[in-house]
Amino acid sequence: MSSFSWSCPCCLRFKFSPEEMEQRYKSQQIDKMIEKDKQALKRQVKLLLLGAGESGKSTFLKQMRIIHGIKFETQQIKEYQQVIYQNVLKGMQVLVDARDKLGIPWEDNNNKDLGANLLQLRFNNSVILDSRQFVQYAPTLSKLWRDSGIRRAYDRRREFQLVIKFFQIDNIRFHTHFYFLNNLERIAQPAYLPNHKDILHCRKATKGITEFVIPINNIPFLFVDVGGQRSQRQKWFQCFDSVTSILFLVSSSEFDQVLLEDRKTNRLEEARDIFDTIVNNVIFNNVSIILFLNKHDLLKNKVKDPETDIRWYFPQFKGNSHSMEDVQKFVLYLFTSVKRDQKKALYHHFTTAVDTENIKVVFYSVKDTILHRNLENLMLQ
Numbered sequence: 075m076s077s078f079s080w081s082c083p084c085c086l087r088f089k090f091s092p093e094e095m096e097q098r099y100k101s102q103q104i105d106k107m108i109e110k111d112k113q114a115l116k117r118q119v120k121l122l123l124l125g126a127g128e129s130g131k132s133t134f135l136k137q138m139r140i141i142h143g144i145k146f147e148t149q150q151i152k153e154y155q156q157v158i159y160q161n162v163l164k165g166m167q168v169l170v171d172a173r174d175k176l177g178i179p180w181e182d183n184n185n186k187d188l189g190a191n192l193l194q195l196r197f198n199n200s201v202i203l204d205s206r207q208f209v210q211y212a213p214t215l216s217k218l219w220r221d222s223g224i225r226r227a228y229d230r231r232r233e234f235q236l237v238i239k240f241f242q243i244d245n246i247r248f249h250t251h252f253y254f255l256n257n258l259e260r261i262a263q264p265a266y267l268p269n270h271k272d273i274l275h276c277r278k279a280t281k282g283i284t285e286f287v288i289p290i291n292n293i294p295f296l297f298v299d300v301g302g303q304r305s306q307r308q309k310w311f312q313c314f315d316s317v318t319s320i321l322f323l324v325s326s327s328e329f330d331q332v333l334l335e336d337r338k339t340n341r342l343e344e345a346r347d348i349f350d351t352i353v354n355n356v357i358f359n360n361v362s363i364i365l366f367l368n369k370h371d372l373l374k375n376k377v378k379d380p381e382t383d384i385r386w387y388f389p390q391f392k393g394n395s396h397s398m399e400d401v402q403k404f405v406l407y408l409f410t411s412v413k414r415d416q417k418k419a420l421y422h423h424f425t426t427a428v429d430t431e432n433i434k435v436v437f438y439s440v441k442d443t444i445l446h447r448n449l450e451n452l453m454l455q
């Protein structure tokens with residue numbers, strides 16, 4: 075604080091020139107701002123979103139914006155629109171290719187050339203498609219999506235996923251493809267702009283670190299979102315300072331899938347190994363860890379599916395593999411059992427990150443845990 079802050083302003087008027095008075099006033103204001111910033115930083119809640127690639131970290135952050143009424147900027151919406159166009163086109167390419175590899179005949183033979191032409195196109199992330207260009211592909215996309223050959227390839231996606239290692243195809247998010255292809259008519263309108271649901275479903279892997287502050291209960295909540303794929307994880311330690319809580323996301327439905335990065339490691343096992351290094355890390359001794367067993371909606375469908383069984387991937391599973399309760403208990407145990415310090419609290423929630431109502435309810439209770447923890451930390455300072 076400035077040493078003049080206690081002086082009476084009327085007396086100062088006689089001692090200093092107006093310029094000096096102004097200078098002093100400015101300096102006092104700056105001191106006040108610095109002090110305020112320091113206090114705010116102390117009160118700030120820092121939440122680190124961690125988890126393997128595609129576990130739903132960025133989707134959760136999008137929900138935080140939606141739930142707290144922070145609009146997406148026009149430029150951002152345009153970027154999501156690009157990503158959606160890419161998701162749709164790449165998704166259809168995967169299905170055309172799958173149909174081919176699985177030897178399923180076309181229903182309409184005229185679609186053969188359309189499919190072959192589509193496969194020739196290369197849509198990497200640097201290709202920017204505007205709505206005018208996308209609209210030109212729309213008739214092809216909708217013809218192909220109506221062809222029973224493509225539908226059958228979609229229905230046999232599990233077989234395709236099982237042999238995917240040999241086909242070297244890197245885009246197997248069938249649930250994302252399905253959502254957008256089912257909304258093709260709307261997306262193919264020239265004036266199309268993504269709505270919240272579209273934004274939540276679109277997929278772009280995070281590269282680097284994204285920070286976003288949301289004031290909640292008058293406290294700045296700093297959300298830190300990182301990339302979860304192997305190549306991105308060496309950047310994580312840069313964000314390990316002054317963390318209040320870690321929100322660790324797991325894609326609980328991926329018990330029968332392998333990593334994109336090496337096409338052999340089981341995704342749930344990889345997630346558990348990452349969790350092990352985080353929950354048992356001494357740096358996080360005083361950090362509360364909240365586990366989100368995410369993609370609950372997809373897990374529910376998978377557990378019902380007679381064509382897959384968690385026992386094929388986790389022989390140690392002893393319950394009923396088509397009982398949601400048994401599978402959930404097992405997946406939870408996979409994670410809680412790696413925690414070495416039995417006294418360390420570990421909270422957990424089963425979530426569906428694309429469902430705003432679900433995340434609203436879950437975050438309401440998580441927020442209380444976090445604020446409580448933050449208050450304890452402030453009292454210790």
Ligand SMILES: Nc1nc2c(ncn2[C@@H]2O[C@H](COP(=O)(O)OP(=O)(O)OP(=O)(O)O)[C@@H](O)[C@H]2O)c(=O)[nH]1
Pocket residue numbers: 125126127128129130131132133134247249250274275276277278279280281300301302303368369370371372425426427428429
């Ligand atoms: N059906 C369903 N889809 C989900 C859920 N959570 C996320 N997704 C989808 O899964 C995909 C991956 O989600 P992201 O949020 O991009 O995953 P991430 O953890 O940020 O991935 P990285 O940035 O690579 O680390 C997106 O297409 C999401 O829409 C969920 O609970 N249910």
Ligand SMILES: [Mg+2]
Pocket residue numbers: 131132133278279280299300301302
């Ligand atoms: Mg991400």
